[in-house]
Amino acid sequence: MHTIKVIGIGFALLGILLVLAPRLSISAGRPIPFAVKLFLPLWFAGALINLSIGVASAGYTVMEEAPIFLVVFGVPAIASLLILWLTSRIAR
Numbered sequence: 001m002h003t004i005k006v007i008g009i010g011f012a013l014l015g016i017l018l019v020l021a022p023r024l025s026i027s028a029g030r031p032i033p034f035a036v037k038l039f040l041p042l043w044f045a046g047a048l049i050n051l052s053i054g055v056a057s058a059g060y061t062v063m064e065e066a067p068i069f070l071v072v073f074g075v076p077a078i079a080s081l082l083i084l085w086l087t088s089r090i091a092r
Contacts, residue, residue, distance in 0.1 A: 003068055006050050010076030013046070014039050018083070036084045040077060047073035 014035075021035035047069055054065045 003072060006047075006072050007075050010043050010046065010072070011079065013043060014076055014080050014083075017042075032084060032087045036080045039080050043076055043080075044073060 017035040017039050018032065021031035021038075024031075024034065024038075050072055051062070051065045051069045054060045054068065055062055
């Protein structure tokens with residue numbers, strides 16, 4: 001259940017960045033690539049924090065947490081790249 005909540009947080013962060021990207025984007029005409037470029041390192045850091053909490057407080061080893069890290073980071077990251085790919089195909 002915890003993993004699903006953390007993945008949900010990743011999707012929430014992605015949604016927030018996609019909504020705020022037109023206001024934050026330096027390149028005004030390309031807010032979605034800007035949002036994805038901002039999201040990926042932020043979410044990687046968030047997933048690493050989740051891994052470190054699992055190791056430090058839950059008592060798991062890094063090897064036990066590594067597959068969970070891949071899922072927690074990978075699902076929202078793949079979704080963000082899919083959004084980027086789909087919007088770039090539509091823009092052509």
